Amino acid sequence: MTTETTPIATAKIPAPATPYQEDIARYWNSEARPVNLRLGDVDGLYHHHYGIGAVDRAALGDPAHGEYETRLVAELHRLESAQAEFLLDHLGPIRPDDTLVDAGCGRGGSMVMAHRRFGCRVEGITLSTTQADFGNTRARDLRIEDRVRSRVCNMLDTPFDKGSVAASWNNESTMYVDLQDLFAEHSRFLRVGGRYVTITGCWNPRYGQPSKWVSQINAHFECNIHSRREYLRAMADNRLVPHTIVDLTPETLPYWELRAESSLVTGIEDAFIESYRDGSFQYILIAADRV
Ligand SMILES: C[S@@+](CC[C@H](N)C(=O)[O-])C[C@H]1O[C@@H](n2cnc3c(N)ncnc32)[C@H](O)[C@@H]1O
Ligand SMILES: CC(C)=CCC/C(C)=C/COP(=O)(O)OP(=O)(O)O
Ligand SMILES: [Mg+2]
Numbered sequence: 701m702t703t704e705t706t707p708i709a710t711a712k713i714p715a716p717a718t719p720y721q722e723d724i725a726r727y728w729n730s731e732a733r734p735v736n737l738r739l740g741d742v743d744g745l746y747h748h749h750y751g752i753g754a755v756d757r758a759a760l761g762d763p764a765h766g767e768y769e770t771r772l773v774a775e776l777h778r779l780e781s782a783q784a785e786f787l788l789d790h791l792g793p794i795r796p797d798d799t800l801v802d803a804g805c806g807r808g809g810s811m812v813m814a815h816r817r818f819g820c821r822v823e824g825i826t827l828s829t830t831q832a833d834f835g836n837t838r839a840r841d842l843r844i845e846d847r848v849r850s851r852v853c854n855m856l857d858t859p860f861d862k863g864s865v866a867a868s869w870n871n872e873s874t875m876y877v878d879l880q881d882l883f884a885e886h887s888r889f890l891r892v893g894g895r896y897v898t899i900t901g902c903w904n905p906r907y908g909q910p911s912k913w914v915s916q917i918n919a920h921f922e923c924n925i926h927s928r929r930e931y932l933r934a935m936a937d938n939r940l941v942p943h944t945i946v947d948l949t950p951e952t953l954p955y956w957e958l959r960a961e962s963s964l965v966t967g968i969e970d971a972f973i974e975s976y977r978d979g980s981f982q983y984i985l986i987a988a989d990r991v
Pocket of ligand 2: 733736748749872873917921
């Protein structure tokens with residue numbers, strides 16, 4: 701039941717700010733990997749992030765069973781949705797009249813989940829017209845288009861008014877931008893006392909420098925993974941004070957080990973598994989207060 705991406709009349713689409721952003725817009729405009737679409741088809745929540753939590757081997761049953769592959773897809777999707785729920789758990793109290801911002805919103809799965817949980821307005825931004833159209837079509841199908849909206853916009857230069865947003869997040873989208881610029885922008889539109897949350901992969905300063913696995917992940921996705929140290933420094937410089945930091949590395953390994961066994965492999969699984977195991981790469985959540 702993959703949603704048709706009927707273009708919704710968009711007023712004026714701003715040009716990407718740099719040639720790099722043009723490349724990233726092109727990348728996501730043409731992305732249609734089965735590992736993302738087949739998982740999204742399970743319940744209509746389309747994610748571009750990874751999963752956390754233990755694999756339910758009982759739910760998977762016997763690998764020889766004809767339904768095993770379908771169950772495996774559903775299990776990977778369950779773990780990805782659990783990741784988004786965990787992020788939303790850290791936004792703090794949100795009221796129905798609040799506005800949330802999903803910076804780098806992909807196809808909008810997390811936005812729908814946030815609206816369902818809090819009843820609030822959710823504004824998503826992506827460089828990709830295909831993704832924004834997809835998210836808006838899903839919102840219209842769900843009859844929540846007046847509360848959940850995606851648009852094409854640079855997350856470093858958004859239209860949101862100063863102090864107008866109750867909480868914001870980046871779910872696996874910080875590796876495409878300079879962190880000082882990114883946190884300056886979140887800090888501008890967040891209200892004082894608001895909350896910022898990110899789930900991201902970062903290289904571990906304890907390892908020394910980005911490992912060959914981290915370089916492979918960067919090349920695969922055309923991104924630039926930052927170090928854990930860089931996150932904390934850029935937050936401190938931009939009035940974002942960490943409230944909670946969780947190392948999700950042990951929680952995400954089961955997802956990758958299961959995905960590596962599936963027919964939906966994309967070729968990047970070993971780089972994640974090896975770098976999480978050798979300690980050069982970490983999967984973390986940081987929740988910060990805007991002070
Ligand atoms: C890996 S996807 C994550 C999508 C979504 N957060 C999720 O969890 O499903 C990365 C997203 O970041 C967006 N992105 C990258 N650079 C951006 C920028 N400068 N401004 C806005 N969006 C950006 C891409 O368009 C894409 O939607
Ligand atoms: C943790 C890190 C470093 C993430 C990089 C950003 C990224 C591409 C996330 C997943 O997107 P996706 O769901 O489209 O990827 P895939 O097709 O591999 O599932
Ligand atoms: Mg994916």
